[in-house]
Amino acid sequence: MNDDREAILARVRGALAPLRERAPMPQYDTDLAVMRKLIAGRDLVELFSERIKRVNGLAFTDVAALVEYLRTGGWTRGYCDPALWPRLAPHFAQGFTVETEFDRARVDDYAFGITRAAGAIAESGTIVLNDATTSRRLGALAPWVHVAVVERATIFSDLPQAVAELGDDRNVIWCTGPSKTADVEGILIEGVHGPGAQIALIV
Amino acid sequence: MRGQPIDQFATTLPPDKRASVYQSTKATHEKRTKLLFDQFADPNRLRELAGEIKQHALENLDTYLPQVEARLRANGAQVHWASTAEAACEAVLKIMQARGASRMVKAKTMVSEEIELAHFLERHGIEALETDLGEFIVQIDHDHPSHIVRPIIHKNRREIATSFEREGLGAYNDDPATITRRARQYLRHKYLAADVGLTGANFVSAESGRLVVVTNEGNSRFCLAATKCHIALIGIEKIVPRDRDLAILLNLLARSGTAQELTVYTEFITGPKAAAQPDGPEEMHVIFVDNGRTEVLAGDCREILRCIRCGACLNVCPVYRQVSGHAYRSVYPGPVGAVLSPLLLGEKFPQKADLPKASSLCGACNEVCPVNIPIPDLLLRLRHRAKEEHVPSPGSPPMGAWALLASQPAAWRAALAGGKLLNYVPTKLIPVPALQAWAATRSLPEWRGGEFRKWMKQRRTKGRRD
Ligand code: SF4
Numbered sequence: 001m002n003d004d005r006e007a008i009l010a011r012v013r014g015a016l017a018p019l020r021e022r023a024p025m026p027q028y029d030t031d032l033a034v035m036r037k038l039i040a041g042r043d044l045v046e047l048f049s050e051r052i053k054r055v056n057g058l059a060f061t062d063v064a065a066l067v068e069y070l071r072t073g074g075w076t077r078g079y080c081d082p083a084l085w086p087r088l089a090p091h092f093a094q095g096f097t098v099e100t101e102f103d104r105a106r107v108d109d110y111a112f113g114i115t116r117a118a119g120a121i122a123e124s125g126t127i128v129l130n131d132a133t134t135s136r137r138l139g140a141l142a143p144w145v146h147v148a149v150v151e152r153a154t155i156f157s158d159l160p161q162a163v164a165e166l167g168d169d170r171n172v173i174w175c176t177g178p179s180k181t182a183d184v185e186g187i188l189i190e191g192v193h194g195p196g197a198q199i200a201l202i203v
Numbered sequence: 204m205r206g207q208p209i210d211q212f213a214t215t216l217p218p219d220k221r222a223s224v225y226q227s228t229k230a231t232h233e234k235r236t237k238l239l240f241d242q243f244a245d246p247n248r249l250r251e252l253a254g255e256i257k258q259h260a261l262e263n264l265d266t267y268l269p270q271v272e273a274r275l276r277a278n279g280a281q282v283h284w285a286s287t288a289e290a291a292c293e294a295v296l297k298i299m300q301a302r303g304a305s306r307m308v309k310a311k312t313m314v315s316e317e318i319e320l321a322h323f324l325e326r327h328g329i330e331a332l333e334t335d336l337g338e339f340i341v342q343i344d345h346d347h348p349s350h351i352v353r354p355i356i357h358k359n360r361r362e363i364a365t366s367f368e369r370e371g372l373g374a375y376n377d378d379p380a381t382i383t384r385r386a387r388q389y390l391r392h393k394y395l396a397a398d399v400g401l402t403g404a405n406f407v408s409a410e411s412g413r414l415v416v417v418t419n420e421g422n423s424r425f426c427l428a429a430t431k432c433h434i435a436l437i438g439i440e441k442i443v444p445r446d447r448d449l450a451i452l453l454n455l456l457a458r459s460g461t462a463q464e465l466t467v468y469t470e471f472i473t474g475p476k477a478a479a480q481p482d483g484p485e486e487m488h489v490i491f492v493d494n495g496r497t498e499v500l501a502g503d504c505r506e507i508l509r510c511i512r513c514g515a516c517l518n519v520c521p522v523y524r525q526v527s528g529h530a531y532r533s534v535y536p537g538p539v540g541a542v543l544s545p546l547l548l549g550e551k552f553p554q555k556a557d558l559p560k561a562s563s564l565c566g567a568c569n570e571v572c573p574v575n576i577p578i579p580d581l582l583l584r585l586r587h588r589a590k591e592e593h594v595p596s597p598g599s600p601p602m603g604a605w606a607l608l609a610s611q612p613a614a615w616r617a618a619l620a621g622g623k624l625l626n627y628v629p630t631k632l633i634p635v636p637a638l639q640a641w642a643a644t645r646s647l648p649e650w651r652g653g654e655f656r657k658w659m660k661q662r663r664t665k666g667r668r669d
Binding site: 009013014016030104135174175179187192 | 226242252255258261263279285334335340354356363382384386388391395421424428444450461468472475477482483491497500505
């Protein structure tokens with residue numbers, strides 16, 4: 001294996017040696033990759049709510065409305081990040097069974113999972129999760145409904161800004177709408193492996 | 204049957220498959236164009252820039268590869284190198300065996316297809332399950348993917364339903380939602396039972412050692428949420444210099460490939476999971492694969508290594524739309540495959556030397572490519588190479604007759620006028636045997652030979668009058 005390392009690097013050097021000059025690193029402003037027209041002058045919470053709808057997700061600002069949505073959908077069993085539960089519990093009165101432990105042996109028992117987001121991206125309607133903030137990777141992925149609790153102040157305006165703020169977490173994931181496929185005859189189907197409903201609760 | 208291998212495949216493609224490939228590639232392409240041009244001030248500059256970033260990265264791989272290796276090690280990942288497909292397969296096997304692991308779940312990775320990893324592991328008693336819905340179907344059917352991002356673009360729901368029934372995934376039901384639901388149910392338990400999750404990477408930042416993995420289905424995330432060991436198989440050309448470059452490339456990737464603004468899941472991985480996180484890999488291995496890439500880097504077609512595998516050039520290519528993916532006989536179909544597949548063969552280049560000829564050089568692939576690869580130029584360079592290496596060219600119409608005509612103005616004029624006859628002759632009856640394989644799947648545009656001369660003449664006369 002180590003031999004392969006030396007061999008590959010030697011071949012790379014050999015391949016590049018004859019180049020009279022190497023292509024320079026282009027200088028550019030990341031603003032080029034920002035949807036300026038869309039963002040200009042907008043309130044980020046409003047824009048994010050609008051954009052997440054466009055990717056078939058949903059945003060709530062009112063916990064009672066979220067609970068009603070879950071009840072109407074028949075999603076009454078779920079997982080919630082233990083750090084969030086004390087604040088949310090009063091809203092989930094009757095008819096809900098919520099666990100603050102996620103038991104991977106019973107993965108199908110959880111119809112919804114509520115976790116904390118590390119942020120959001122307004123431009124693209126994206127929820128940002130990471131290992132430090134989000135209690136369980138599986139809790140945010142396996143249940144049919146994923147609810148990410150997003151704090152207003154953590155909403156970035158655009159992709160370049162969100163990239164600049166990736167930080168040193170070992171794992172950051174951007175979730176933009178429900179899990180989906182168009183593999184079968186190009187027909188869009190949501191909820192392939194991950195959530196069929198991707199929801200942000202903005203607090 | 205006569206003709207180039209690619210044409211032989213084309214003639215066996217059923218019309219309904221051709222129609223479905225044509226329709227869906229066209230629709231994606233049209234939506235892509237609208238998205239890019241409506242949303243960005245200067246989308247073409249964005250494409251050029253992305254190309255410049257990747258070209259710079261390629262031409263400085265001697266600096267960036269050791270840099271990314273050091274970053275990954277510092278982040279707690281183990282780094283391996285593989286010169287060949289065999290070495291890459293062996294490296295994966297060794298990691299699996301060291302853990303006593305026998306079950307792998309795979310997210311889609313082009314490199315693993317290129318090195319035929321799943322077959323190799325199966326021969327060693329390891330289950331390597333594809334988890335992308337399309338790839339899963341390809342696997343249970345022992346088929347091959349026919350598109351980079353839409354592997355089963357060539358299959359219809361009835362065929363899929365039949366396969367699911369055969370595999371014991373429920374009674375025949377060809378409703379796409381039911382098919383997807385059944386795969387969801389089946390695969391989630393496979394993830395949870397697996398020892399190792401394998402992914403590729405769309406980009407790797409040399410600055411931070413960040414791997415970027417994108418999927419729409421969330422299958423790669425499930426691999427990295429359920430298993431304890433992550434293996435990433437990565438071609439050495441996936442490096443980008445800095446994190447900030449990722450924003451440019453990510454914005455282009457989904458728009459170009461599937462006409463989405465952003466892929467549903469975009470995961471940034473710098474190492475094994477954080478200690479406080481209960482889910483995810485405690486062990487992470489990155490295998491950098493060469494398998495012919497350094498040879499491409501040394502040659503005059505190195506621009507093809509910029510490719511970010513978006514599939515846009517397939518969608519827009521008139522040849523791909525007609526022949527579909529299998530005709531390219533490689534994991535990389537379409538215009539990108541016509542360049543990359545023969546190149547990656549190294550000395551065995553002649554085996555696929557027909558692919559660079561399967562293009563009308565219309566330039567559409569270059570225009571849509573998010574990293575601005577001059578594919579038509581590269582195709583010409585490869586045609587030249589095929590000629591230099593005296594690769595035989597079965598079925599190509601002999602150029603001698605053409606050369607004769609082109610050098611005799613009178614004969615040329617006569618031929619142009621005579622060509623009008625073709626407007627009235629069905630293509631299948633054209634009496635050139637070499638053309639028949641070609642003509643069986645295509646119709647000719649209306650013959651307009653001589654029009655240019657006529658126009659020039661009129662123009663001159665008109666000019667004199669004015
Ligand atoms: S060559 Fe360009 S257009 Fe084709 S798949 Fe690669 S990046 Fe996309």
